[in-house]
Amino acid sequence: MISVEEAKNSILNTTQNFGVEEIPFIKSVGRILKEDIVADRDFPPFNRVSMDGIAIDFNAFKNGQRAFKIEGIQPAGSKQITLQNSENCIEVMTGAVLPKNANSVIRYEDVEIENGIANIQIDKVNDFQNIHTKGKDRKQGDVLIHKNKLISAAEIGVLATVGKSIVKVAKQPKVMIISTGDELVGVDETPLEYQIRRSNVFTLVSLLERLNIPSETAHITDDKPVLKQKIAAYLQEYDVLLFSGAVSKGKFDFLPEVFEELQVQKLFHKITQRPGKPFFYGKTDTSNVFGFPGNPISTFVNCLVYFYSWYYKSVGLKVEEETAILTEDVAFKPNLTYFLQVKLSDKFGHLLASPIKGNGSGDLASLVNADAFIQLPKGETEFKKGENFPVIRYS
Numbered sequence: 001m002i003s004v005e006e007a008k009n010s011i012l013n014t015t016q017n018f019g020v021e022e023i024p025f026i027k028s029v030g031r032i033l034k035e036d037i038v039a040d041r042d043f044p045p046f047n048r049v050s051m052d053g054i055a056i057d058f059n060a061f062k063n064g065q066r067a068f069k070i071e072g073i074q075p076a077g078s079k080q081i082t083l084q085n086s087e088n089c090i091e092v093m094t095g096a097v098l099p100k101n102a103n104s105v106i107r108y109e110d111v112e113i114e115n116g117i118a119n120i121q122i123d124k125v126n127d128f129q130n131i132h133t134k135g136k137d138r139k140q141g142d143v144l145i146h147k148n149k150l151i152s153a154a155e156i157g158v159l160a161t162v163g164k165s166i167v168k169v170a171k172q173p174k175v176m177i178i179s180t181g182d183e184l185v186g187v188d189e190t191p192l193e194y195q196i197r198r199s200n201v202f203t204l205v206s207l208l209e210r211l212n213i214p215s216e217t218a219h220i221t222d223d224k225p226v227l228k229q230k231i232a233a234y235l236q237e238y239d240v241l242l243f244s245g246a247v248s249k250g251k252f253d254f255l256p257e258v259f260e261e262l263q264v265q266k267l268f269h270k271i272t273q274r275p276g277k278p279f280f281y282g283k284t285d286t287s288n289v290f291g292f293p294g295n296p297i298s299t300f301v302n303c304l305v306y307f308y309s310w311y312y313k314s315v316g317l318k319v320e321e322e323t324a325i326l327t328e329d330v331a332f333k334p335n336l337t338y339f340l341q342v343k344l345s346d347k348f349g350h351l352l353a354s355p356i357k358g359n360g361s362g363d364l365a366s367l368v369n370a371d372a373f374i375q376l377p378k379g380e381t382e383f384k385k386g387e388n389f390p391v392i393r394y395s
């Protein structure tokens, strides 16, 4: 048995670069950017009027002039015009180019217009007021978004504005999710007394969807030759196989033997943690094999802790580690790392973790009452209210 830290290191040593693909930018939310995005021009690209009103030569105002004859109009989206007479003004709209020879914009609210003359109603005007000057935000050539950033709605706007209609992102691994077990029936079926519906595959599909990784699913009964034949084919075809179940000590827990017979190189089997202890991890030249223990919370937490970390490193994404403050004393005697289910809340900017009571790793329903796990270290038995622990969120 190895520790959580050793297991994580072992997994992180087998991360894989799946390469880069080019996709339409609007499809790229949730993907990892694989190129620097550079400003194609200054931001803003011209002296941009930021209020609807009139543009004047500030010197005229400074010299005491308050009435300005309207010489023309500069709408957004039209070529820059010139203020011909420095004692006149031009009506300007938000988003328009500031007319040549003008250097101050006064809002319509501060002006009265009568018979083609704009009368300024305020005493205080500054030069360059209400003008968003060219290049103030970013300069042409500046890196706006660095490579390896997770793309969200904010990045989409920037990609659009620089004309990046096709963008380079990390390719996703090709994943197959496999459930095993004779007791499992489909979601639309009515289980007999000794059966249950499959659920782990669907939580895994959903956990991968959070990472924008598409996946396929399959179910295999506890039949060793069938397992062997199907898994041999999956190992050829997929970058990642995620299994749930059949990795412990039972008479029908065939996966570890099948993996061995199929020459999957075992990196470890069993971790000093709860839940999720009998986790198997191995690889072939072409595939990474995550054998999650079948109890629902074991599968769930191991996917979050191990598959997520493996994926983040594979695609080059750095994820900030979070901690939370325990809100009550917790005792845990076994010499194992304990992933405790908690409900998170925020108090005056501090993240609090309140333990959620469940009935162990088979208590699937308790997952909906919590929204995260906190990681309590092995080797200690008393965890005190007020202490800080790493958090693994799932909602």
Ligand SMILES: Nc1nc2c(c(=O)[nH]1)N[C@H]1C(S)=C(S)[C@@H](COP(=O)(O)OP(=O)(O)OC[C@H]3O[C@@H](n4cnc5c(N)ncnc54)[C@H](O)[C@@H]3O)O[C@H]1N2
Residues within 6 Å of the ligand: 179, 180, 181, 183, 184, 196, 197, 198, 199, 200, 201, 244, 245, 246, 247, 248, 249, 250, 253, 275, 276, 277, 278, 292, 293, 294, 295, 296, 298, 361, 362
């Ligand atoms: N003698 C021992 N028995 C067990 C040990 C042990 O160390 N010694 N470890 C226990 C722990 S801890 C866990 S976790 C489980 C792991 O079991 P397996 O990985 O072998 O999984 P199964 O036996 O196939 O199933 C366990 C449990 O989970 C349910 N299950 C499985 N797949 C699904 C699914 N897709 N959806 C919903 N539920 C699923 C299954 O019905 C079983 O109830 O072993 C302990 N035993």
Ligand code: MOO
Residues within 6 Å of the ligand: 273, 274, 275, 276, 277, 278, 293, 295, 297, 298, 361, 362
């Ligand atoms: O480790 Mo098992 O995952 O405790 O239920």
Ligand SMILES: [Mg+2]
Residues within 6 Å of the ligand: 245, 246, 247, 248, 249, 250, 253, 294
């Ligand atoms: Mg079993």
